[in-house]
Amino acid sequence: MEMKYFDLIKSGTTHDFVKYRRVAVVVSLIVNALVLLGVLVWPGLNYGVDFAGGTEMQIHFKKSVDPGEIRDLISHVGFGEPTVQRYGNEADNQFLIRVERIALLTPEKARQIEDSVRQTLQGLQSFRFDPEVGDKLDFFFKQPVDENALKATVEKLGSPVKEVRKLVAREGEAQEYTVITQGTGDKIGSALREKYGQDQVEVVRTDYVGPQVGKQLRIDGILAVVYAIGMILIYVGFRFDFRFSPGVVIALVHDAIITLGFFLVSRHEFNLTSVTVILTVVGYSVNDTIVIYDRIRENAKKHKGRALRDIVNLSINEMLGRTILTSGATALSLLGLLFYGVGTIWDFAAAMLVGIISGTYSTWYIASPMTIWLEEHADQRKAIAAAQPKAKKPEQPPRAAAAR
């Protein structure tokens, strides 16, 4: 029989993966701790509007512009420190502009407007402004007032008005008017047009996420990750053994943190799509680990009496070809995204690549040796229990020791 194939990894390799487990665990622990510190303490992730709230605009300039100049212009309009990032190639002249604020009004400004309205228009009963909302002013008058006069009064203080809305009220009741001031997107768009010329600026995309929704998306994102991990655990517990669950979890949490590390170190935006990457890496990592565990289980049955350490090593080595092939093929499928993707999509592919490498590493050096530890730990407990003088049973069956 003529078999035409070649092996990437020669069958029968005997690399001792288990030997390096202590070094691996220490290194991983340090790296993970650093990432977590980075995320939680300093410098933190570069959160996109999805989570931080705010306005993000993708703007296409017809001519070459300097990002520093855009930054200055926008902060000059009154938006503090905007984030301005190039999008795609330099020749594209596209930029992502992000400001945290969603509206221009500050409580002080609102108070100024209130005073001015009280002086100009008769019969202002009460006034409401919610800084959380930011672009809406509510006026209650004793009698109907001229909407245009109200608009003019607000605009005189430098807050362009998008519209004045009269809410239905009946005679004798307070007349309520809502003034909506111009939003961030409009303001930035018009400022840029003024500077670079009307037809030189194209607003390709605008994302505005209010604080309420930002919070909701944040909660949804965290819940999705937590529930997904929980459900995977339960499934693995039932299909294999709950002894295997800790290894799977530690490996997948490790991979999720390393992927987070990509966003931390690269300073690329962390948004809803990034959550997708983390979830995908989690799924991939579990799949990778399960395949090896499957083999460990099979080999444990086949080679009864051999040390678990050897069985784990054997299993990893037997599956070496497969693990490298699969990781390689998945990485290959990301090639297109890396070549043709820009912005979020490129980030997706790059983070995924980091996750795949981390997933392979954690399966070999973290998850599989974990089973040995757990087993040793169980043995130790049994040994201690056996040595206890108070133990009512005079003798523990020597099974625990024999298993090794």
Next chain:
Amino acid sequence: MDRAWYWKAGLILAVTVLSIWALVPSWTYFRLPPDQRNDSTVFNGARPKWAPGKHLNLGLDLQGGIHLVMGVEVDRAVREKAVRRAEEIAAEMDRKGVKGVEVRGDPETGYVTVTATDVGKAKEVLAEFSDMYTRRSSGTTVELGMQDSAVKALKESAVEQAIKAIRNRVDQWGVSEPTIAKRGDTQILVQLPGYSNPEKAKELIGRTAQLQFKIVDDNDTSLTKLTDLPQGVTLNWDRYNGPGDAQVSSPYLESKDRRVLQEYLKGKAPAGRTFAIGLVEDRIKRENSYRSWMLDQKQGMSGEYITEANVAIDQSPGEGNRPYVQVNFNRTGAELFGKLTRENVKRRMAIVLDDTVDSAPVIQSEIPGGICSIHLGGLKPVNEIREEAKALVIVLKSGALPAPVRILEERSVGASLGPELIRRGSMAALVGLLAVLVFMAFYYRFSGVVADVALVLNGVVVLAIMAAINSTLTLPGIAGFVLTLGMAVDANVLINERIREELRAGKSIGPAIKNGYERVFWTIFDGHVTALVAGFVIRAYGSGPVRGFATTLIIGLLASMFTSIVVTRAIVEWFASHGRLHKAVSF
């Protein structure tokens, strides 16, 4: 070849043919120019008659459009309701002859304070207001709040109202396939694919809905003289018993396309008359059409005088507890409404919300006193009447308690971004796919090619399922798709490596294949199911782009299990049984 193999082969063939069949309309759809493909008449004309009607949709990120999440300020509606309730309590006290009572509704807190010299008597009256509860009672003062159930109902109807107004306006613009849905308790999700005018979209919330009552002109017959009706527009007749019980026949035009009807009627109304459009819902066929109404410009009144609208039950004998709608007006409204109905007995009164006629009941007699009953539905079953009554109440309340709406999230993608992204997205997917296909064929030779066939079929099946369930393809969706490719490759690698191992152990080709597939089945199953579990969780808890990703991931994983386990095995077995494997074939 055993019998089971033929069954499998038949199944694979059926899936392939079905998938291609399901993708035919999508092919037609994407061949149409982008500005025409969303027009259902153009699409249905271009689609082969034997093909299904559903096609793949592009998400907002790929075809441009607007995504809005709006929050309804329901708390305001609740507070305002409390103020109205205070007036009603005062009126009721007056009617019952309870003197020395002062009732005040606080628009800030939504509580009602009642101060009475005779608290005992006042409390008797208050007990009738079952939607209020006593928060505090001290001396001569009672403070009332709205019951939780009443607040909940009020909030719900405020959101319904806002949705109704939004749907009405979007309908008028002729946006194809808009999404308008309730999200959570107080939010409304609006998606307008292919629509790129954010300024206009803000009109959705810009003003509160305008409710009007107008008298219908049923005597004018100028419509019957029109001879150049556009295609799809038909002339129909309304018949009802008018003044003196003489039968009135009134002509109107009907069409499935609102814009065609609107354009055609422009400038055709006689002096002093105007045309308005109304929606005709066909609940059985689930097909809506639009009809014209001729309204008298001079006669009518605004709906802002409505204080309350409810569904009530007619308990008079012979009516069989039929639901009807009761509308209350304030004093000014009662006068205006009395006059309007007195002058137009036995004529029809159109209820118009934002230029769209909702319905037009016949005025049976003068309605004085500011309380009007609208009976619906003739011989329809009670359930259906109740639904209609609820819908009408929502419309009528728009005049009474408009709940302000504000934008919480807005994402707009310009139409120019779409095509560029589609090009890049499909290039990315193609390059990824090609790289994997070439790699597999190179590394595994024969079985690599078999795996490639399975991978391509996997792609076709995924797209077909997405088309069949009318799902949208988004950029994260494409990413999810690329990822399921990785899983499918893994499955094939696992199988092939296993078969190699079995061969190395000295098994002959037939048992090696059998063992390879059987041993690896559970491994692949576990890997796919864990990813599926994650996919379903993401779909349930994720939002926006994350959900699009999960949808393709789930479909892709299901398809991958089928193609990598069933399809490749059937192909390999065929070659094995025909004795060709050992010659030019490898694993």
